[in-house]
Amino acid sequence: MKLAGKVAVVTGAGQGIGFAIAQAMADQGAQVVIADQRGAEEAAVRLSATGQQALGLRVDVTNEDDCARMASATLERFGRIDILVTNAAIFSSLTPKPFEEISVAEWRSVMDVNTLGVFLSVRACLSALRKSGDGRIITLSSGVAFKGNPLYLHYVASKGAVVSMTRSLARELGADGIRVNSIAPGFTLSEGVAANPALVAGARGPSLVGRVLARDMFPGDIVGAACFLAGPDAAFITGQTLVVDGGAYFH
Numbered sequence: 001m002k003l004a005g006k007v008a009v010v011t012g013a014g015q016g017i018g019f020a021i022a023q024a025m026a027d028q029g030a031q032v033v034i035a036d037q038r039g040a041e042e043a044a045v046r047l048s049a050t051g052q053q054a055l056g057l058r059v060d061v062t063n064e065d066d067c068a069r070m071a072s073a074t075l076e077r078f079g080r081i082d083i084l085v086t087n088a089a090i091f092s093s094l095t096p097k098p099f100e101e102i103s104v105a106e107w108r109s110v111m112d113v114n115t116l117g118v119f120l121s122v123r124a125c126l127s128a129l130r131k132s133g134d135g136r137i138i139t140l141s142s143g144v145a146f147k148g149n150p151l152y153l154h155y156v157a158s159k160g161a162v163v164s165m166t167r168s169l170a171r172e173l174g175a176d177g178i179r180v181n182s183i184a185p186g187f188t189l190s191e192g193v194a195a196n197p198a199l200v201a202g203a204r205g206p207s208l209v210g211r212v213l214a215r216d217m218f219p220g221d222i223v224g225a226a227c228f229l230a231g232p233d234a235a236f237i238t239g240q241t242l243v244v245d246g247g248a249y250f251h
Contacts, residue, residue: 002231004029007078009070009185009242011061011121012088014039016190017140019221021085024050028227030083033074035059061088061117067124074127074128081128086118087140089158091242092192096151096202107154118165126173135178136230139166143186143245153204159184161228170239179238181229186245188217212247221246 008025012018014036019208022032022043034043037060039040041244044056055077074081090113118139129135142159149156163182165232168182187207208214225244228234 001029002233003083003227006030006082007033007074007080008065008076008083008085008120008230009033009035009081009125010085010087010127011035011059011070011084011117014043016192017093017188017219017222018085018087018186019043020223021087021217023047023052024223024227025083026054026229030230031055031078033057033070033078034187035061035070037087042251044083051102061121063087064111064120064202066202067120070121071124071128073124079127080132082132082134083136083138084121084225085138085230086121086141088117088121089114089140091142092154092190092196092199094152094155094196095198099153100149102154107140110154111158111161113192115161115165118162122169129173130176134178135173135176136233136234137169137173137178137228138202139179139180139182139231141166141182141184141241143184143249145184146243146249146251166241167239174238179229180235181234181239182241183222183225183229184241184243184251185222186211186217186248188219188222190219190237205247211245215246217246
């Protein structure tokens with residue numbers, strides 16, 4: 001129960017990686033807020049049914065007012081924010097394509113959710129994280145930021161930006177006692193990804209071939225890293241990106 005007494009906000013947690021992280025943190029004693037555009041309330045009910053303390057909020061992380069409401073509703077319900085996991089991102093709905101075929105609208109949509117969403121979420125929760133005295137921000141980047149995967153230039157660019165944002169935030173917020181780290185997952189068979197046959201067909205095979213641990217990766221494979229970075233054992237770690245991909249990329 002290393003997260004007992006902590007309050008964790010996890011964006012994009014209605015399903016998939018985000019929900020797995022929220023569930024794992026709740027299992028370690030945290031009170032959790034599940035923020036998502038879809039399925040947040042239902043996901044919170046699932047956790048509450050097992051005796052966990054959870055709040056579901058419908059939130060668009062690209063909307064400044066929504067992010068402010070996410071922070072205020074968390075404080076109203078639980079009184080504090082100790083952990084923020086910025087997991088919300090566009091990926092599972094994407095179709096692989098040459099970069100010159102990516103529309104300006106699609107580029108902006110991916111960058112808005114994957115980078116602006118991190119900025120707005122952190123900014124909204126910052127005051128509470130400072131008051132925590134042991135604040136933790138965990139961003140979700142991706143192994144593609146280091147491997148330079150083709151056919152997803154907007155996604156790769158956005159996740160490279162998240163790595164850089166993590167490093168900059170760590171330096172800027174260190175004096176406040178806030179640790180900022182990132183997890184870079186490999187290709188993960190979440191519910192959303194599994195529902196996109198074109199995405200699975202293009203990425204699953206190369207991912208399996210490239211891994212030292214040659215098996216599929218699932219959301220549960222990420223939760224150990226997230227709980228570690230949120231907990232007391234990571235008290236002297238900040239500005240780092242931990243690649244969790246079965247050994248496809250050595251970082």
